[in-house]
Amino acid sequence: MTDTHHLLLMPPNWIGDAVMAQPAMRAISEHYRIQHPDLRISVYGRGWLKDLLPWLNLPAAIYSATVVKADSAFLFPNSFRSAWQCRLAGNSHITGYRGQWRRLLLDTALPHKLSLRYQHHRDFYLDIPGQTGIPIEQRDVRLQAPDGAIESGQQAMLAHGLDPARVVTLAPGAQFGAAKCYPETGFATVCRTLAEAGWQPLILGMPEDKETGSRILSGLNVPHWNAAGETTLGQALQLIAASRLMLCNDSGLMHVAAGLGIATIAPFGATDPARTSPSGERVRILYQPADCSPCLKRECHVPGHPCMNNITPKMLSDACFSLLAP
Structure with missing residues (x-):
């Protein structure tokens, strides 16, 4: 019997920020892949993400046009809407930053130890896996061109x-x-x-x-x-x-x-x-x-x-x- 696990990632809503969040998403993906070799990864976001995702170097990640129910969900947008969508889809292990009246919708509500106004956005996103104890081996963005x-x-x-x-x-x-x-x-x-x-x-x-x-x-x-x-x-x-x-x-x-x-x-x-x-x-x-x-x-x-x-x-x-x- 295989140890399956479904991971949902919700990147930020701008192309540049989604790229800056790549090291954090990579760390989360690799952490769950070690624990669950048959890991499934769904990535939800705006339509342009379908074109960008193959370049983000997240093996086996699949774009989803809707918020799906998964075993674990990590939210990078800080909005109430993203947490509400995730909860409505039936997700019960949701991790993200607290704020915008969404703390009760999150299972792991992380404090803002860094600020987007003063720290680098890449470090801000990396603090999500950092606060949850996920190892971070790559702090720089490393994209990969798809075959061809x-x-x-x-x-x-x-x-x-x-x-x-x-x-x-x-x-x-x-x-x-x-x-x-x-x-x-x-x-x-x-x-x-x-x-x-x-x-x-x-x-x-x-x-x-x-x-x-x-x-x-x-x-x-x-x-x-x-x-x-x-x-x-x-x-x-x-x-x-x-x-x-x-x-x-x-x-x-x-x-x-x-x-x-x-x-x-x-x-x-x-x-x-x-x-x-x-x-x-x-x-x-x-x-x-x-x-x-x-x-x-x-x-x-x-x-x-x-x-x-x-x-x-x-x-x-x-x-x-x-x-x-x-």
């Missing part, structure tokens, strides 16, 4: 006239808001500098980033591709995995690239790198804070957007070249 994903990304690049060995990806947008976006003109300057050295830019982003991407790529004399709004999340991840470098704002794609070991350059200003910087050896964070940094606001109301304009295009270009060097 890099090859698919390379094929897409070739289909658009790009040489995969020369492709650098750029993501000039950010879902949180414009305050943490590097200026479009700065991205364009960096693109021209990289293109003059023979690198081929590829823009990723949402449909609303399409026009920005077109302006950034305007006038380049090397092959380039504005893929903003043209890919699914899964296809965007394939392109990142197949590229040589990622230049982007503080965003979910930044955490994905760094977690895959792709050279990653990110300017920070409105957000705090001490709280949301990506982990990885091939990461360069540029932070030249203004008096108002980090404001943590969606929109900048200070003339000149100083936290970002303090970072010159040359600083970004030099950082790119330092990681692109043989």
Whole structure:
């Protein structure tokens, strides 16, 4: 008779936070797998999680579009709704942080020993397994490309006239808001500098980033591709995995690239790198804070957007070249 156990994981609700929670989810999964070799893992969350999950390096984890009944459930969102959904599904061993009037819905209600406002989000999520006595062997994000994903990304690049060995990806947008976006003109300057050295830019982003991407790529004399709004999340991840470098704002794609070991350059200003910087050896964070940094606001109301304009295009270009060097 096999020792079966069903584990339910509910990651955070933003792509970047879901990636930062990967070490914690990995620790929980491996702990239960040692105890239950036939462990089943269901991962519930927003629709984009179905595309992201194969990259999170959680063996045998399956995406679930509904909250299922499991033997153990770990909640990373702090909302009352997530705990209520879990209880309604019939779960009886629910672990998560207390707060938002949900303590009575949790079987293991953990105190907030760390704060998202002051500590790194990765450590905040890791404190969930930490407080429950689960061993943590991996504190950095370590993602893994699914079989064939890099090859698919390379094929897409070739289909658009790009040489995969020369492709650098750029993501000039950010879902949180414009305050943490590097200026479009700065991205364009960096693109021209990289293109003059023979690198081929590829823009990723949402449909609303399409026009920005077109302006950034305007006038380049090397092959380039504005893929903003043209890919699914899964296809965007394939392109990142197949590229040589990622230049982007503080965003979910930044955490994905760094977690895959792709050279990653990110300017920070409105957000705090001490709280949301990506982990990885091939990461360069540029932070030249203004008096108002980090404001943590969606929109900048200070003339000149100083936290970002303090970072010159040359600083970004030099950082790119330092990681692109043989």
